Amino acid sequence: MALTHEEIVRLAALSGFTVESAQALKGEIEDMIAFAGLAYIADNITEKTDVTKAYLRADIPTEALSRDKALKNAPTAENGFFLLPGGFKK
Amino acid sequence: MSIIKAINRGLVERSFSAEELAKKYINSIKKQNMEINCFVTVTEEIALGRAKEIDEKTAKEGSLSLLEGVPYSLKDNISTIGTLTTCASKMLESYQPVYNAYVSSVLENAGGILLGKNNMDEFAMGSASETSFFGCVKNPLDTACSPGGSSGGGSAAVCGNMAVFALGSDTGGSVRQPASYCGLVGLKPTYGAVSRYGLVAYASSLDQIGVLAKNAEDTAIVFDSISERDLQDSTCRGFFGNTLERLKESVCGIKIGLYNPSDTEACEALEKTAKVFESLGCKVEEICLNYMNEVSPAYYIIACAEAASNLARYDGVRYGYRTKKYNSRDEMICRTRGEGFGEEVKKRILFGNYVLSGRDNLYKKANAVRKGITAELESLFEGYDVILMPTTYGTAPLLGAKASYSSDRFTVPANLAGLPALSMPCGRNENGMPFGIQLMGKRFSEGLLLRLAYKYEKETKEEVSRIEL
Numbered sequence: 001m002a003l004t005h006e007e008i009v010r011l012a013a014l015s016g017f018t019v020e021s022a023q024a025l026k027g028e029i030e031d032m033i034a035f036a037g038l039a040y041i042a043d044n045i046t047e048k049t050d051v052t053k054a055y056l057r058a059d060i061p062t063e064a065l066s067r068d069k070a071l072k073n074a075p076t077a078e079n080g081f082f083l084l085p086g087g088f089k090k
Numbered sequence: 091m092s093i094i095k096a097i098n099r100g101l102v103e104r105s106f107s108a109e110e111l112a113k114k115y116i117n118s119i120k121k122q123n124m125e126i127n128c129f130v131t132v133t134e135e136i137a138l139g140r141a142k143e144i145d146e147k148t149a150k151e152g153s154l155s156l157l158e159g160v161p162y163s164l165k166d167n168i169s170t171i172g173t174l175t176t177c178a179s180k181m182l183e184s185y186q187p188v189y190n191a192y193v194s195s196v197l198e199n200a201g202g203i204l205l206g207k208n209n210m211d212e213f214a215m216g217s218a219s220e221t222s223f224f225g226c227v228k229n230p231l232d233t234a235c236s237p238g239g240s241s242g243g244g245s246a247a248v249c250g251n252m253a254v255f256a257l258g259s260d261t262g263g264s265v266r267q268p269a270s271y272c273g274l275v276g277l278k279p280t281y282g283a284v285s286r287y288g289l290v291a292y293a294s295s296l297d298q299i300g301v302l303a304k305n306a307e308d309t310a311i312v313f314d315s316i317s318e319r320d321l322q323d324s325t326c327r328g329f330f331g332n333t334l335e336r337l338k339e340s341v342c343g344i345k346i347g348l349y350n351p352s353d354t355e356a357c358e359a360l361e362k363t364a365k366v367f368e369s370l371g372c373k374v375e376e377i378c379l380n381y382m383n384e385v386s387p388a389y390y391i392i393a394c395a396e397a398a399s400n401l402a403r404y405d406g407v408r409y410g411y412r413t414k415k416y417n418s419r420d421e422m423i424c425r426t427r428g429e430g431f432g433e434e435v436k437k438r439i440l441f442g443n444y445v446l447s448g449r450d451n452l453y454k455k456a457n458a459v460r461k462g463i464t465a466e467l468e469s470l471f472e473g474y475d476v477i478l479m480p481t482t483y484g485t486a487p488l489l490g491a492k493a494s495y496s497s498d499r500f501t502v503p504a505n506l507a508g509l510p511a512l513s514m515p516c517g518r519n520e521n522g523m524p525f526g527i528q529l530m531g532k533r534f535s536e537g538l539l540l541r542l543a544y545k546y547e548k549e550t551k552e553e554v555s556r557i558e559l
Contacts, residue, residue, distance in 0.1 A: 012424075014443040015398065016405065017436060021428040025437050032390065032441045035495045039387035039455045059324070069188040073409030082407055085419045 001033055092307035093254055094160055101148055101159045108144035108159035112137045112203050115161040119205065119252045126228050128237070128246035130166050131174045132206040137161065140203050147201075156311050158201030163253040165241050166207040167214055168299070169288035170194050173204075177290050178222035179212045181404050181411045181430035191288025192320045193257055193299055200315050205253055208243030212432045213401065214259055214292045216240050217267060217493050221434040226489060229272060231523060235486040238268030244302045245272040255303040255312050261292050262389050263481075263501025265300035266513035270526020271486035273515045275309045275543060277301045278501075280533045281508030283329045284313075285320030293396035296389075296505040306514070306543035310334040313536060333537040337544045342371030344542065347474035349379050355484030356516075359525040363516045364478060366549050367542070377470060377477065381463040382499055388463075389502040390495060391445050391456035397435075398442025404430060464507040471532045476539065481513040481526035504530050512539040514546065 003011075003026055011029070012022035064070075067080055076083040100106050116134050123129050144159040164170065167177045169187035171194075176182045190198070198204065211221040219227035219242025229237040230250035237246040241258025245268035248256050258265040260278035269276025278300040286297055299316070303309040310333040319328030346367055350360050364374045406412035406426030413429050416422035431439070445452045470477065480500050487493065504511035511530040518524050529539045 010447070011440050011443050014447065015436075015439045016402065016423050016427045017440070018424045018428050021436060022440055025433065025440060028437050029440050029444065032394075032437070032495075033444065033450075036387045036391050036441075036445070036452050036456075037450070039384050039391060039452065039459050060321075062322070065188060070408070072188050073185055075406060075410075075412035084407060085416060085422055 001030060003030055091305070092311065093304060094156055094308045094311050097160055097254065098154060098156050098158075101144070101154055102152065104148070108141040108148070108203065109138060111159060112141040112161055112205070115205055115252060118250070122230070122250050122252060125233060126230055126246050126250055127225050128209050128227050128243040128250070128252065129163070129206045130176055130178060130209050130224050130243070133173055133204055136173070137203045137205050144201055144203070155201060157197065157315055159203060160254050161203045161205050162197065163205050163208050163244060163247050163256045164194060165210050165244050165256070165258045167210065167259055167290040167292075168194060168257060169290070170204070170207065174207065175290070176207070176223070177213045178210045178224055179431065179435070180223045182409075183223065183411060185409055187288070189288060192285035192322060193316045194288060196316050196318070197257075208241070208247055208256060208258075210243050211240035211434070213290070213397070213435050214240040214261055214264055215397070215434050215438055217263070217498060218487070218489070219243060219268070220489065221432055223432060228489065229486050231272065232486070232521070234488055235523065236271065236489050236491075238271035238486065240264040241302065242268045245269055245274055245276070248272070248274055248302050248304060255301060255308055257312075257316070258300055258302055259289055259292070260298050260300045260505065261296045261393060262505050263498045265302060266481050266501050266511060266526070266528060267498065269302055269513045270481035270515070270524070273518075273524035274302050274304060275306055275515075276513045277309050277313055277536065277540070278504055278511050279313065279317060279329070279536055280510040282325050282327045283317050283510070283534065283536065285323040285326040287320055287322035287326070291400040293393040294400065295396060296393055298505070306540050306547055307334070307337060309512075310337055310540045310544075313540070329534060329536060331537060333540045336537050337541055339541060340371070341367070341542055341545050344372045344476065344538070345474045346372050346374045347377035347470055347477045348374050349377055349477055349479040351382075351480070353483070354480045355519065356480040356482070356525045356527060359517045360478070360480055360527055363527050363546065366546055367478070370545050370549060374478070375474075377474070379466065379503070381459060381466060381503075384459045385463055385502050385506060386496040386499045388456040388459035389498070389506060390441075391452045392460065392506075394438045394442035395445040395453055396442070398439045398446055401431075401435070401439055406430070460506045463503050467503065467507050467509060467530075475531065476535070476542065477530045479528050479530065481528040485519050485521075485523035485525060500528060509533060510536045510539060512543055514543045516546075
């Protein structure tokens with residue numbers, strides 16, 4: 001199936017890519033979509049277990065990373081915070 | 091014969107020191123890595139420091155536990171505190187974790203000597219170790235061929251005597267397929283048997299850390315050491331029992347279901363393997379698997395959807411690569427991701443977001459297939475103890491050969507169903523390249539899989555040619 005330009009724009013936005021980089025992979029994504037179409041809904045499945053639900057423990061909070069450790073690999077940091085380009089125009 | 095046990099004996103009897111052994115492996119890496127490219131980082135200083143500590147301990151105490159002094163390597167998506175963990179990506183080219191993966195800590199505490207971090211497909215996405223930012227990995231058995239992927243660096247390192255064993259990760263066959271291409275034993279444990287804490291996530295419901303080694307006994311030793319319960323991974327139950335102790339027990343009476351499709355090169359090797367098991371007293375019967383045409387599409391749908399979510403964290407804010415040119419925060423994120431990820435990763439993220447946006451009900455269909463294959467396998471395991479099947483279609487492909495999406499159809503069922511599976515070598519083709527066959531079992535049946543592999547090795551002497559100290 002062919003992806004429209006609008007769909008490419010939407011996928012790029014969802015993926016955090018530029019439209020150009022998504023557009024460059026359009027053909028390959030279409031191939032993957034075609035291959036994925038071979039999966040079908042199987043009827044009469046008797047589900048006994050679900051791997052995603054097995055062996056879950058209680059959700060107990062654990063000690064978080066210290067501020068220093070959390071910032072250690074940050075490309076830019078200042079005064080103990082991650083430093084980002086501004087979200088609002090002056 | 092276990093290489094780990096031989097090393098242990100040699101160290102205790104002072105036939106060689108841990109430092110000499112570590113130097114031997116480091117020299118092997120230095121000699122071969124320029125061509126094979128299986129290590130992204132070599133931790134020579136750390137390794138030699140640890141080896142000296144082991145030698146001091148041996149001199150003082152006269153005994154060592156099995157993994158003390160044993161040189162090994164880790165796939166570069168397994169976190170190592172203070173040592174680069176790049177996932178073979180520009181995105182994490184200079185990333186040094188601030189904590190260890192559970193398995194890294196366990197092996198370190200057990201006295202293993204970490205030699206370095208293995209090259210791989212970028213973020214474990216690939217099946218030939220060709221999508222790495224650091225260049226492709228070559229197969230030591232034939233450098234024109236791929237060592238498989240995505241744990242191709244680990245398989246090449248063990249195969250080329252650059253590590254005694256390696257840990258990899260297996261999301262759709264990434265431990266078993268490279269083991270098959272390099273003539274090794276590769277174990278993907280049951281989902282939940284080994285902690286994934288500190289493993290950089292690709293597809294969280296499928297990922298599992300596995301072992302690459304030259305024989306079943308070494309695989310058992312390593313698996314036993316890394317498979318304890320870990321509360322840091324909510325899905326980790328751990329493995330109860332000791333596979334090594336029961337390795338030599340009889341396999342007489344074990345029921346094996348043989349799945350042998352006629353379109354693989356390994357067809358004949360698989361028949362021969364079945365006969366060996368019959369000679370050991372196993373009962374072998376041919377079986378059918380009904381979902382084999384659907385498992386690969388279902389795998390790609392689920393894996394890519396989870397990857398799109400897992401890899402959303404790489405935005406150039408908290409760690410990893412950040413683009414140099416940007417005018418706004420949004421532009422910074424888009425350019426960072428566009429420049430930091432390779433084409434294969436970007437393709438899978440885009441496809442994953444297509445799936446997650448609900449198009450064509452793909453995710454629902456894939457989960458239906460997942461439930462279908464899981465139910466079918468569970469039903470089969472009511473009548474059989476293990477399933478014997480090919481690991482791959484054939485031997486290692488040439489580097490650069492385009493793999494089809496369905497090339498992993500024999501390995502993905504174990505991931506979709508969360509079952510343990512093991513690949514072991516079973517003969518070679520006319521060019522001397524190894525075939526791999528796969529044993530898949532019930533949940534937490536790693537002991538039986540390893541026992542069958544061990545018995546097969548003993549019966550066929552398959553392991554003898556692979557031992558070099």
